[in-house]
Amino acid sequence: MKKVYLVLAFVLFGIGAQSQHVFNKGGLALNAGIGLLSADGFIPSINVSGELGIFPTGDVGLISVGGIIAYKYSTYSYSNIWLDDNYNYHQFVIGPRAIWHLHTFTSDKWDAYGGVGVGIKLGSDYDYNYESYDLERKAHISPYGEAFVGGRMMMKSGFGLFAEVGYGTLSAVKFGLTFMLK
Numbered sequence: 555m556k557k558v559y560l561v562l563a564f565v566l567f568g569i570g571a572q573s574q575h576v577f578n579k580g581g582l583a584l585n586a587g588i589g590l591l592s593a594d595g596f597i598p599s600i601n602v603s604g605e606l607g608i609f610p611t612g613d614v615g616l617i618s619v620g621g622i623i624a625y626k627y628s629t630y631s632y633s634n635i636w637l638d639d640n641y642n643y644h645q646f647v648i649g650p651r652a653i654w655h656l657h658t659f660t661s662d663k664w665d666a667y668g669g670v671g672v673g674i675k676l677g678s679d680y681d682y683n684y685e686s687y688d689l690e691r692k693a694h695i696s697p698y699g700e701a702f703v704g705g706r707m708m709m710k711s712g713f714g715l716f717a718e719v720g721y722g723t724l725s726a727v728k729f730g731l732t733f734m735l736k
Contacts, residue, residue, distance in 0.1 A: 575662065576706055576714075579609075582736035583604065584602070584604045585604070585732045586602050586730050587601055589626075589725025590725055590726075592626075598725070601730075604620045604621060606618055606619060614658060616654070617654050617655075618655065621650045624646070625644075626643075627644055644678050645676070646676040646677065647674070652671070653669035654667060656668075664705065671700040671723075673697070674696070675695070675696050700722025704719065704728075712735070
């Protein structure tokens, strides 16, 4: 029972203590990375996201807003006796995001967060044309939504690594470099 009180006291002290966090109000961050794992398989995507800390939620955290841009290029080859075709697909995503940064622990090296986003997805696809007996490229625009959790580990002041896991953009796992600009 003493251990429970000790842990509870430590957590309450940590929440109430005035401390520095990786991401604070007015903070500006930029992430640049690659993404893996999607409905297309292991084909990587390139993504850039940014955010600005705007709304503190007390000792619990901070809400930031920003956006994401991501691109993926995929190819598919098909060959048999009669047919030898190569197809390519382009996918592009752009949209705003809202992120909640957890401030219940004190650290100037780690940042844990979760968020949601919406936007548009532009891409190309192929439809079979029964008159010409061939596939025809079709452009499409569709809405998308995303939900994710992630974290940052700062290596130096203003520079670190990030990773995100979620659903919605071009890949389920994103990781790369993070830059704290402000």
